Amino acid sequence: MKAxxxxxxxxxxxxxxxxDFFGREALVYKVGGQPRTVVNTCTHLGGPLELNNGQLVCAWHGARFDAxxxxxxxGPRGTCAHALVVPTRVEDGVLTYVYGE
Ligand code: FES
Known part of the structure; x- marks a missing residue:
């Protein structure tokens, strides 16, 4: 699947x-010049994330994730120890979601 x-x-x-990532909000940013895409939902209780000095910081209870x-x-992690990083690659100048390829 690609999108x-x-x-x-x-x-x-x-x-x-x-x-927009299939009806959910995602953050796109660069780390070391490379694009990253992360679903904007904290793994603790679903709070919103903000990019701050190389980390994604949850506004609700302060969880911090490596960007x-x-x-x-x-901080609190809930049931998962990672933010939901979306697998992507760049195709013809477009950041593209790739799954199962
Ligand atoms: S919802 Fe993010 S730290 Fe609690």
């Missing part, structure tokens, strides 16, 4: 952009 998410040019050089890997750095 276009956004143009690579629409991902900011710093900070994150918000995109590159999605791994929990600190």
């Amino acid at each position: 276009p998410l956004c143009k690579l040019a629409d991902i900011p050089g710093s900070g994150a952009a918000r995109i 590159a890997s999605g791994d929990v750095v600190s």
Whole structure:
């Protein structure tokens, strides 16, 4: 399965952009120049995440996730130790969701 998410040019050089990911909000941003896509839902109780100094920080109870890997750095984690990092690749300048390929 593949689905276009956004143009690579629409991902900011710093900070994150918000995109639709099959009806849910996702954050797209760059780490070391490489695009990352993470579903904007904390694994603790579903709070929103903000990109801050290389980490995704939950506004509700302060969980912190590594922005590159999605791994929990600190704070409550709920049942999963990673933020939901979406598998992607760039095809013809478009950030593309890829699954099962
Ligand atoms: S919902 Fe994110 S830390 Fe609790």
